[in-house]
Amino acid sequence: MIWAKEETLSRQEIEAIQLDKLQKVVARVYEKVPYYKNKMDEAGIKPEDVKTLDDLKKLPFTTKQDMRDTYPFGLFAVDKSELERIHASSGTTGKPTVVGYTKNDLDVWSECVARLAVMGGARKEDVCQICFGYGMFTGALGLHYGLEHIGACIIPSSTGNTEKQIMYMKDFGSTLLVATPSYALRLGEVATQMGLNPQTDLELKTALVGSELMTEPMRAEMKKLYGDKLVVTQNYGMSELIGPGVSGECTELCGMHINEDHFIAEIIDPNTGEVLPAGEKGELVVTCLSKEAIPLIRYRTRDITRLMYEPCKCGRTTARMENLSGRTDDMLKIRGVNVFPSQIEEVLLNTEEIGPHYEIIVDRKNHADILTIRVELAPASMTDDFAELEKIRNKLRGALRTMLGLDAIIQLESPNTLQRFEGKAKRVTDNRKK
8 A cells, every 4th residue: 555646756746845945945944044054154065055866965964963953943944933842862061952743744654644645554443552662752652643644543652651652562463563663572572471462362363563673573573472473673763864754665675765745865975965866775865845844954863774666566656764774873772772982981980989991782572672781889888788889779770761761780890800002092892782
């Protein structure tokens, strides 16, 4: 099933739409956003210089740092009075990157997600259980309104309390699950522990997963738990661009179709910024063509992929992204949350009982991510008093939970215990990659 005619346009028609929208959005940000005007002036380019899609590469990049530097509303192209929604994601400095939506932005967002949901297997008749956290995170509400847009029934169960999630799933007859890949696996395992057979006692037919990298072995594990009847597709997006809704897999499972009438995707060499030819792997850069509140130009996602332009067997003609193979920076994705080592370091360095050396270890047990942080006590804080050590440990856990929105295991070590480095320190051990 194909939701919108824009998914089957010819390459010439797609590019005509993109050029028209690109010229309008570049003129708009030049007029409305001083930060963009300054960057374009410094690059020696004016809106009228964008005559073809190839001219896009002349425009300066936008980065997450630009959003931090202009916190909270410096990249917005509309007045706050025109906003209907504000979302935010965490940043390495502790300040979030802020995004906003006009009424039209919310309509476009719902339409984009509806397309991806339908291509991923969703139907109007589905009962959709959304196991993303509701709040400033865009994932839950993005999928919520997109699925409602196609007429499906929504169970906004959010995160946590896995046994109750399974109760809802069984009693309400959920047919579609929205979750991270790892939590989808966890739900199946706990259902089994509760004496249920996920393949016969649950009615799940479709899983729309996202917010963390999904490997093919994880997809295969989900099939083992829930049976071959379960269609597992992943979708891609980020708060800065729109939230979920940029691209997604169809049931042919041969890459993620991009909503090209709303986004232009490029692949660049992450070191030089040079645009790479079609088919080559590099860093994904995305330009927002339809956003009114915060239309980002050439946003560097730091995600590594390649683009494929040949039509898909599903009948769609839009370009596809290969499933992500990693990131260009050191960001960790833990239980669907973006975590930067510098965030953890900031908390540790602001805790006087702790020394400056630490190690971050990420494991996966029972398909759930486990974050462990080894830290050294400062010499002055050395003690055998268990209550005092627990006080320090709980202080750190609370501060990290506030910063990251995640719980962590804290291992307190004696001074001079952790490895020292002469060159660049290796602070992170991600055992999930093994």
